[in-house]
Amino acid sequence: MLEHGGRLRRAAQQYGIPLAEWLDLSTGISPWPWNLPEIPANAWMRLPEDDDGLEAAARRYYGAEQLLPLSGSQAAIQLLPKLRPAGRVGVLSPCYAEHAEAWRSAGHDLREVGDHDVAHQLEHFDVLVVVNPNNPTGRRIEPGVLLEWHARLQARGGWLVVDEAFMDCTPEQSLVASCASRPGLVVLRSFGKFFGLAGARLGFAFAEPGLLARLAQLLGPWSVSGPTRWVAQAVLGNFHEHIERRRDLAEASRRLAGLLGEHGFAPQGGTSLFQWTVSMQSHALRDHLARQGILVRLFETPASLRFGLPPDEDGWQRLEQGLRTFNQMESLR
Known part of the structure; x- marks a missing residue:
């Protein structure tokens, strides 16, 4: 299993701090709960049905006709290869590590490439995988550039796979509404990040109908639970709250970037859901914060940390104190 954020129970055991006392900033998931509808009993008691309204709600939210609900975008990541x-x-790296692992495990010849290498290496690939906005760097690639890459790949029967798990905060930059049914283009979206409902395990794939049909066959029946389908319909349809949530997340992310910068860890990238900072002190800072009951996500290459958003003022104060005491300790060495 690859390393991921959110393994709070393991951190609680490792550092001897009760689970309830942790501030989890490791996941890049919206920290605020959504107003959820009451789930009717039949959502639990009956098998899920495809014509219950989820697909229609998703089409309205994403602005695309061709889509397939999944048990999290992770399901598509594992099955597309x-x-x-x-x-x-080719996988544009660094990025969410499950992409490279899935294609490598399926027997493909995988090469991880950097931003500046794609243009002149594209002819060597049958498939290019891009996370946009990127996790963890926050790098964004303009839609026009992506479509140029797609055209070059598709001309040879290739694919461009774009993981837009963190795109909900900037939907105007998405390829879904205008381009997702083009042959050779696959776009993935996550429900859990923006809506703060990672436990629901829901995502969507957008592609031409034939490819979606093949993917659905691999998934098998009932890939998304009835309660998840019920909740998602209500949440996807609340357009007024979507606007407010995007505004609030953007403001919190700017505050987080400022706080990190004040303490010598100015971010090199980020989105409305997280900030990413590269530092030779990453290991030491991660450990120091963990001893204060604050969990952040460590990356090895390059040595860096991803910080999610605190959920409340107490969380902001705890993070500020953790950063300040780290610098105080370092100054005494």
């Missing part, structure tokens, strides 16, 4: 014969796959 099985829909192509073994080939040459």
